[in-house]
Structures are given as C-alpha cells and as structure tokens.
Amino acid sequence: MAGTCVIGLQWGDEAKGKLVDLLTPNFDIVVRYQGGANAGHTVVVGENTYKLHQIPSGILNQGVVNVVAPGVVLNPRTVLEEIDGLLSRGLSLEGRLMLSDRAHVVMPWHGAEDAAFDKSTADGENIGTTMRGIGPCYRDKVGRSHAVRLGDMLRDDFQQRIACIVDFKRDILAALGGKGAELDAAAIFQDYHAYAQKLKPYIADTTAYLLDAVEDNKRLLFEGAQGALLDIDHGTFPFVTSSNSSGVGVSSGSGVPARWVDKVIGVIKAYCTRVGGGPFPTELNDETGEHIRVEGNEFGTTTGRPRRCGWFDAVAARYTARLS
Numbered sequence: 001m002a003g004t005c006v007i008g009l010q011w012g013d014e015a016k017g018k019l020v021d022l023l024t025p026n027f028d029i030v031v032r033y034q035g036g037a038n039a040g041h042t043v044v045v046g047e048n049t050y051k052l053h054q055i056p057s058g059i060l061n062q063g064v065v066n067v068v069a070p071g072v073v074l075n076p077r078t079v080l081e082e083i084d085g086l087l088s089r090g091l092s093l094e095g096r097l098m099l100s101d102r103a104h105v106v107m108p109w110h111g112a113e114d115a116a117f118d119k120s121t122a123d124g125e126n127i128g129t130t131m132r133g134i135g136p137c138y139r140d141k142v143g144r145s146h147a148v149r150l151g152d153m154l155r156d157d158f159q160q161r162i163a164c165i166v167d168f169k170r171d172i173l174a175a176l177g178g179k180g181a182e183l184d185a186a187a188i189f190q191d192y193h194a195y196a197q198k199l200k201p202y203i204a205d206t207t208a209y210l211l212d213a214v215e216d217n218k219r220l221l222f223e224g225a226q227g228a229l230l231d232i233d234h235g236t237f238p239f240v241t242s243s244n245s246s247g248v249g250v251s252s253g254s255g256v257p258a259r260w261v262d263k264v265i266g267v268i269k270a271y272c273t274r275v276g277g278g279p280f281p282t283e284l285n286d287e288t289g290e291h292i293r294v295e296g297n298e299f300g301t302t303t304g305r306p307r308r309c310g311w312f313d314a315v316a317a318r319y320t321a322r323l324s
Contacts, residue, residue: 002220004221005263006224009321018041031066040052065097072100074106101150106134115179153193206255232244236278266320266324271296273308282311
C-alpha cells in the first residue's frame with residue numbers, strides 16, 4: 001500500500017507539521033488535502049523556524065514533491081508570500097510544488113463575509129474563526145454559483161466572472177451590514193490575474209498526478225490540518241472548521257481512494273488545547289491552565305491567540321482514534 005496519513009486527534013495544534021517533516025524523507029510525495037490558511041504548521045530545522053499555512057510541511061525536504069489537493073482552499077496572495085519566503089531562504093521549489101487547479105480560491109469578499117457573519121452570533125457563541133475567509137469560501141464551494149477555483153483564474157472569461165460575483169456580493173454584504181461597497185471588481189481582477197500568472201508554473205491536475213503515483217507504487221504521506229474534533233461532520237459542531245479534518249476526509253480531499261491509504265498516525269498532546277468557543281470538558285481556568293499555556297507556548301501559529309488549556313481527555317481521544 002502507498003499511503004500514510006498524519007491526523008490530529010484533538011482540536012488541532014498537536015504538532016502534526018513537525019511529525020510530517022520528520023517522516024517526509026521516507027516518502028516520495030506529501031499531500032495537503034483540506035483546510036486553508038487557517039492552519040499553522042511550525043517546523044524547526046536546526047536554527048531555522050518555518051511557519052507554513054498552506055504549503056505542505058514536507059517542502060523543507062529536497063527531492064520530495066509537495067501537492068496541495070482540491071480539498072484545500074487557497075489564498076493566492078498568502079501562498080505567494082510563503083513561496084517567496086521559502087525561495088529567499090534558499091529552498092528550490094522547481095518540480096516540487098503542485099497546486100490543484102480544482103482548489104477553491106479565497107477571495108476578498110470572503111474575509112468581509114467572515115467578519116459580517118461573526119457579528120451575527122450570540123454572546124458566548126463565537127465559533128472561533130480565524131477571520132481568514134475560510135468558512136465563506138467553503139460555503140461558496142458548496143453553493144457552486146459564486147465559487148472560484150484556481151484554474152478559473154487562468155480562463156479568458158475570468159474578468160467577467162469576477163464582475164458578476166462582485167455585483168452579487170455587494171448586495172449580500174450590504175444586507176449583512178458589511179463592507180460590500182469597498183469591493184472593486186476591476187482592482188480584484190488585476191490583483192488575482194497577476195497572482196495567477198505567478199502561480200501558473202505550479203498549477204496542475206493533481207488528482208491525475210496522485211492516481212498515477214499510487215499506481216506507480218510511489219509512497220504518499222497525507223498531511224491533515226486542524227484536528228479530528230474540529231471535523232465539520234463529526235466534530236463538536238457548530239464549533240468546528242469547514243472541512244473534514246478527521247481521517248474520513250483524506251480521500252474526498254485528495255482524490256485518492258481509501259484503499260491506497262493503509263496507515264493513519266494519530267497525533268495527540270499530553271494535555272488538550274483549543275482556540276475559540278465550544279465545549280472543553282477538561283479545561284483549566286486557573287493557575288495550572290495558565291502554567292500549561294506559558295510553558296507549552298500555547299499561542300496560535302496563525303492568529304497568535306492564546307489557546308484554552310486543560311487536562312488530557314481520554315474519552316475524546318478514543319472517539320477520534322476510532323473515527324480516524
């Protein structure tokens with residue numbers, strides 16, 4: 001069998017990225033298959049620290065291909081910032097990074113929608129969004145009519161599509177009390193057309209590539225984001241992420257059938273943390289919880305927010321281990 005998957009079994013931040021980096025030399029391809037820039041994977045190599053949000057953690061290992069699959073939602077600007085950051089530190093990405101043409105794109109209106117919808121939640125019911133537009137992008141993906149995929153940015157009718165969507169989004173945001181009037185279709189097209197040209201060398205049909213790879217006996221390592229308790233279908237709903245972050249999401253996000261994945265590695269910490277609202281039975285709102293936070297440096301890689309801390313939860317870990 002060709003595939004191994006690394007899954008977080010708590011509410012994320014279990015150090016999956018570090019483990020993926022350690023395992024990568026044993027594989028040919030590393031695949032990120034869900035989530036977006038709301039993920040934060042910190043990898044330390046010698047004296048160098050790398051903070052990755054959308055590019056797989058295997059990118060630091062030369063000779064390994066890194067694939068961002070269709071289940072991921074991408075923010076082109078931040079992807080380019082990550083690429084530029086890696087190149088500036090001497091890493092070669094030629095032939096080692098592939099972005100699915102089917103991956104959905106986080107657009108400027110998604111961040112505005114994130115802020116507008118967040119205001120509509122009742123006191124104490126904040127879901128804990130990173131405000132990166134991830135949820136609204138997935139919402140448009142399922143809604144289909146106003147979704148933009150990475151491959152769409154290379155089409156001749158991209159400008160017309162942007163203009164049509166902006167007209168609709170302005171009305172939606174105005175009704176929500178958001179900042180729809182600030183959306184400028186011409187400026188958005190110019191920015192995203194430029195992003196597309198820079199990303200073009202990396203854009204590919206990753207589904208066909210991965211299916212060819214498993215049939216050619218290549219070794220694949222699938223990198224999960226967030227944690228299984230944040231799974232949209234099986235987590236602590238509604239305080240979850242917008243994708244299948246447990247083991248059940250590997251095939252749908254990557255396009256690789258489950259029969260090619262023969263090993264799933266679940267990652268846990270000796271204690272629990274989570275960011276944002278939602279149930280946390282073992283949470284410690286006392287000096288011990290603060291001690292764990294400080295000693296464990298429990299602050300979000302993506303947002304810098306302090307994480308809620310508490311004792312290890314064996315009941316929850318058993319559930320996610322079975323699920324994944």
